[in-house]
Amino acid sequence: xxxxxxxxxxxxxxxxxxxxxxVREQNQCRFCRSKVKHIDYKDLEVLSKLLTHRGKIFxxxxxxxxxxCQRKVRLAIKRARFMALLPFTS
Numbered sequence: 001x002x003x004x005x006x007x008x009x010x011x012x013x014x015x016x017x018x019x020x021x022x023v024r025e026q027n028q029c030r031f032c033r034s035k036v037k038h039i040d041y042k043d044l045e046v047l048s049k050l051l052t053h054r055g056k057i058f059x060x061x062x063x064x065x066x067x068x069c070q071r072k073v074r075l076a077i078k079r080a081r082f083m084a085l086l087p088f089t090s
Contacts, residue, residue: 029065029069029070030064030065031066031069031073032066032069038072039069039076041080041083042080042085043076044080044085044086047077047086048086050063050065050073051077053090055087055088055089057077
């Protein structure tokens with residue numbers, strides 16, 4: 001007796017797959033472009049753009065920051081949370 005396997009669905013050759021349009025990547029992160037040396041923990045407008053609605057920090061890939069600026073952002077967010085300017089979670 002032969003093992004019963006799943007059959008693949010046949011795709012319709014007339015239908016085309018939807019392709020994601022890649023968003024043009026920036027050469028530098030937002031802080032390097034504006035030549036910011038220090039990321040201030042009191043600048044809640046900038047820091048809140050780098051957080052999800054649940055309070056998590058966006059990854060480098062999602063936020064577009066370089067590694068050094070992402071570390072500065074992480075430190076600024078942690079300081080703002082400690083000073084009760086930003087929530088730890090929502």
